Amino acid sequence: MDKTTYYPGDTISSSIFINAPQPKLCSKIVLHIEGFEESEFRSEVGKREILNSQNTLMRTFFTVKDFHSTAALLHGQYEFPCQFILPWVLPGSFHEEEKGKYKAKIVYQMKVILVHPKNSKENFEKIQEIIIRERQK
Numbered sequence: 001m002d003k004t005t006y007y008p009g010d011t012i013s014s015s016i017f018i019n020a021p022q023p024k025l026c027s028k029i030v031l032h033i034e035g036f037e038e039s040e041f042r043s044e045v046g047k048r049e050i051l052n053s054q055n056t057l058m059r060t061f062f063t064v065k066d067f068h069s070t071a072a073l074l075h076g077q078y079e080f081p082c083q084f085i086l087p088w089v090l091p092g093s094f095h096e097e098e099k100g101k102y103k104a105k106i107v108y109q110m111k112v113i114l115v116h117p118k119n120s121k122e123n124f125e126k127i128q129e130i131i132i133r134e135r136q137k
Helices: none
Strands: 011-020 024-042 050-073 076-085 094-098 102-115 124-132
Touching (some): 011 024, 011 102, 024 076, 024 124, 050 102
Antiparallel strands (some): 094 102, 102 124
């Protein structure tokens, strides 16, 4: 990624680097960008009740490279540049926790998926967190 933190509406420019020491079957390379919030609260009143919540804030998939058939990434190193624009309305990244009582977080991440042409169990995935700051008013 071209920066360490981003703001809503920013363009993220990045490169996907692949090191293929042995041939790897791959039909396409997909980028999955996702943001979600999670919370967990443990009640001390009456029974110990756990309340959980998860909400998706954004989810986008796009194909970075389509080999249009079964293709092997041969020995060597590869770079696939990519770019995407964050939505204008996003809350900032956040994490707060008190062990045994509550936990709350807002997380953004991009996941690179090397799609195996025949067996999804053989897909390769790598996740990178994206830090988003809220715009100041």
